[in-house]
Amino acid sequence: MQKLGDFKLPHFFNYPPYFTLQPVRETREKQIQLWKELILDYCRTQKIFVIRLEEEFPLFSNSVIERTLSHEAREAFLSALVAEGRAEWLDKGRRNCLILWHRIQEWADIIVNFVKDNGFEDSVMTVEEIRSGIESRGTELQGIDRTILVRALKLLEHKGKLAIFKGTSTDDEGVKFSV
Amino acid sequence: MVKYSREPDNPTKWSYLSMLQNLEQKKSFLISRKKYPKLIAAGMSNFFSKAEVTSSGRPVLLHNEVECHLLSAVDLEPEDHRHFSLLKSGLLILTTHRLIWLPSSSASTPTSASAIPLAAISHIFSSKKSLKSVFHSPRIRFQVLVSSDGRVFDPSSGSGSSSGSGSRSVVVTAVIRGKGDCDGFLVKFWDSWRARAWETTKTSSSGSGSASGSGAATGIGGGLYSSDGSVRMVGVAGILRKEQEMWESTDKSLQDAFQDLNALMSKAKEMVMLAEKMRQKLLSGTSSQTSGTNDEDMGSKEEMQDWLLSVGIISPVTKESAGALYHQQLSRQLADFVRIPLESAGGMINLIDAYCLFNRARGTELISPDDMLQACSLWEKFDVPVMLRKFDSGVMVIQNKSHSDEEVFARIKSLVTKPEALRTGISPTDAAMTLGIAPAMAKEHLLTAESKGLLCRDISPDGFRFYINLFPEIDPCNMYFVKDYGICSTWIKAVSTTGIGERSSTFR
Numbered sequence: 001m002q003k004l005g006d007f008k009l010p011h012f013f014n015y016p017p018y019f020t021l022q023p024v025r026e027t028r029e030k031q032i033q034l035w036k037e038l039i040l041d042y043c044r045t046q047k048i049f050v051i052r053l054e055e056e057f058p059l060f061s062n063s064v065i066e067r068t069l070s071h072e073a074r075e076a077f078l079s080a081l082v083a084e085g086r087a088e089w090l091d092k093g094r095r096n097c098l099i100l101w102h103r104i105q106e107w108a109d110i111i112v113n114f115v116k117d118n119g120f121e122d123s124v125m126t127v128e129e130i131r132s133g134i135e136s137r138g139t140e141l142q143g144i145d146r147t148i149l150v151r152a153l154k155l156l157e158h159k160g161k162l163a164i165f166k167g168t169s170t171d172d173e174g175v176k177f178s179v
Numbered sequence: 180m181v182k183y184s185r186e187p188d189n190p191t192k193w194s195y196l197s198m199l200q201n202l203e204q205k206k207s208f209l210i211s212r213k214k215y216p217k218l219i220a221a222g223m224s225n226f227f228s229k230a231e232v233t234s235s236g237r238p239v240l241l242h243n244e245v246e247c248h249l250l251s252a253v254d255l256e257p258e259d260h261r262h263f264s265l266l267k268s269g270l271l272i273l274t275t276h277r278l279i280w281l282p283s284s285s286a287s288t289p290t291s292a293s294a295i296p297l298a299a300i301s302h303i304f305s306s307k308k309s310l311k312s313v314f315h316s317p318r319i320r321f322q323v324l325v326s327s328d329g330r331v332f333d334p335s336s337g338s339g340s341s342s343g344s345g346s347r348s349v350v351v352t353a354v355i356r357g358k359g360d361c362d363g364f365l366v367k368f369w370d371s372w373r374a375r376a377w378e379t380t381k382t383s384s385s386g387s388g389s390a391s392g393s394g395a396a397t398g399i400g401g402g403l404y405s406s407d408g409s410v411r412m413v414g415v416a417g418i419l420r421k422e423q424e425m426w427e428s429t430d431k432s433l434q435d436a437f438q439d440l441n442a443l444m445s446k447a448k449e450m451v452m453l454a455e456k457m458r459q460k461l462l463s464g465t466s467s468q469t470s471g472t473n474d475e476d477m478g479s480k481e482e483m484q485d486w487l488l489s490v491g492i493i494s495p496v497t498k499e500s501a502g503a504l505y506h507q508q509l510s511r512q513l514a515d516f517v518r519i520p521l522e523s524a525g526g527m528i529n530l531i532d533a534y535c536l537f538n539r540a541r542g543t544e545l546i547s548p549d550d551m552l553q554a555c556s557l558w559e560k561f562d563v564p565v566m567l568r569k570f571d572s573g574v575m576v577i578q579n580k581s582h583s584d585e586e587v588f589a590r591i592k593s594l595v596t597k598p599e600a601l602r603t604g605i606s607p608t609d610a611a612m613t614l615g616i617a618p619a620m621a622k623e624h625l626l627t628a629e630s631k632g633l634l635c636r637d638i639s640p641d642g643f644r645f646y647i648n649l650f651p652e653i654d655p656c657n658m659y660f661v662k663d664y665g666i667c668s669t670w671i672k673a674v675s676t677t678g679i680g681e682r683s684s685t686f687r
Contacts, residue, residue, distance in 0.1 A: 008659070010653075010658045010659050011659075011661060011667065011671055012649060012653055012658075012667070014674065015646070015649055015670070016604065016637040016639065016644075016646060017635035017636060017637045017646050017648075017649075019637075020635075020636055020637050020638045020639075022635055022636065023629075023636070024629055024630050024632065026632055027629075027632060027635060027648060027650055030650040030651065030653070030655075031650060033655040034650070034653060034655055034658065036655075037655050037656075037658060038658070066639070067637075067639060
């Protein structure tokens with residue numbers, strides 16, 4: 001089985017038509033579905049949060065069969081993810097895409113569990129600490145993309161589970177939990 | 180009833196009276212028709228001779244028979260109503276040998292095609308322009324010999340004596356209700372009837388019979404001169420004399436042909452025969468040489484053969500002879516012609532190729548691409564075994580109705596599941612070679628197969644290739660699972676033999 005880093009690739013990764021955007025509607029729908037799943041799986045295991053279309057992305061080329069996804073094909077698959085709510089375009093030009101292999105709501109739940117597990121119910125933390133603090137090591141929150149984290153926190157603030165405030169220094173924002 | 184004060188032998192008056200008389204007769208005729216339909220049906224089929232028709236509705240022509248003119252919506256009425264034969268609203272075709280009547284496709288009563296041999300016609304009446312003729316449809320009247328059993332005299336089926344069996348004659352009227360050129364038809368009718376083309380075939384066949392008889396030295400009559408007055412060919416001198424006469428007549432016919440264009444048209448048939456003779460000589464020439472077969476000769480011989488094969492149509496349908504029905508008849512002729520190329524091309528042929536072949540076969544009266552297109556689109560209205568098909572890419576082909584897409588797909592599927600094809604896919608050229616069709620056709624088939632979900636395309640710097648479609652078998656929720664005997668596992672096996680699947684790549 002072929003690997004990309006330590007990621008195990010499915011058998012159809014070596015099927016040349018997989019890398020050509022299919023014109024026939026039914027075939028294309030199936031192809032899109034498979035690519036969506038593959039992208040999400042890969043990003044989840046490799047902790048990739050953003051895909052930049054203009055840069056090389058290892059999943060989009062296969063040197064064994066010498067095929068690469070065209071720009072049009074990449075845009076098509078990512079747009080399908082966006083339509084499903086599993087991704088978002090970061091800019092109008094559709095060059096950068098934020099991958100939500102966990103939805104924002106799921107991230108919010110993870111944060112709540114993290115707070116409960118570590119007894120932070122009434123304490124205060126900076127956003128950066130949530131991301132890279134000692135407590136978050138080994139959890140899913142480690143290395144989480146800042147944009148996503150802030151979005152999840154905002155969602156929780158909206159629900160009244162915490163409050164975001166500007167920190168004393170201009171650097172970072174702080175969070176007061178009231179879970 | 181208004182009484183005329185004119186002379187009794189004034190044609191106008193007589194025609195008026197006779198018209199009334201005719202009306203009376205027709206009334207009683209129609210009434211009797213209603214009363215005895217079965218008798219009428221029997222009578223109809225028994226009066227005129229049957230004419231054979233191809234599957235597209237075109238008449239099967241006799242040897243040497245050529246079409247001359249065509250009229251639509253013609254009724255044939257024999258004036259002797261005891262026969263009850265009334266053929267209504269059909270297509271009347273004049274040929275060098277016969278008058279053929281074809282029923283129109285919308286005929287309510289099932290009548291079959293009929294024919295009157297020109298040999299059975301004893302007199303053609305000239306059209307009289309009377310007051311009557313201004314008001315109703317033009318008519319052509321002619322007299323037909325009738326044999327004793329009540330049928331039109333058919334000289335080809337008779338015992339051979341020309342005047343014996345025709346005991347009486349019946350006047351037949353052809354009423355032309357369509358918009359055809361009646362006068363032109365009449366002129367051609369006279370010409371064809373006087374030309375007596377059917378007799379020349381008779382004499383040529385009987386002439387060859389007597390020649391073979393004398394060759395076997397068991398001549399019927401004795402002496403140098405045979406029964407019909409020509410010089411008998413006996414011995415070496417006879418053979419030489421025969422050769423000499425043949426060359427002289429060929430020379431003379433060539434001279435005649437090229438003097439007058441009209442004469443050329445009638446000699447055209449002889450020209451074709453000459454070409455045929457030359458081909459025979461070529462054939463016999465090369466086969467007699469045992470060791471010294473010239474490659475050049477063989478090549479040119481085959482060329483001549485192909486060329487002569489493609490010149491297959493003797494009586495082209497022209498705008499002149501068919502008038503308003505041009506496209507209809509052309510469309511039927513095209514359907515007949517295109518059957519053979521279709522078979523040799525595997526059931527499907529490009530419209531452009533068909534156009535070239537058809538025009539080449541016609542020889543002189545070429546058709547325009549527009550005519551071709553119109554003729555093909557008329558096929559939908561008739562019951563012909565071919566159809567015009569337009570692909571998504573705009574390519575138009577003529578296809579056998581019986582030729583099925585299913586069969587082609589089965590062949591493509593078996594081609595694309597071979598191990599080599601599983602690894603590298605197939606290109607339109609590969610498919611063309613395996614299926615035995617043109618590459619453009621092959622590409623159309625592959626695209627159609629793709630749209631049905633049988634194949635997937637692969638576009639790369641290597642080109643445009645097609646693979647068997649594996650996607651249906653893959654489950655997005657269980658991507659790594661491969662069914663044991665499905666197409667995916669076959670593909671994996673084929674691919675892994677070259678070691679493609681075994682290599683791993685690291686990217687980070």
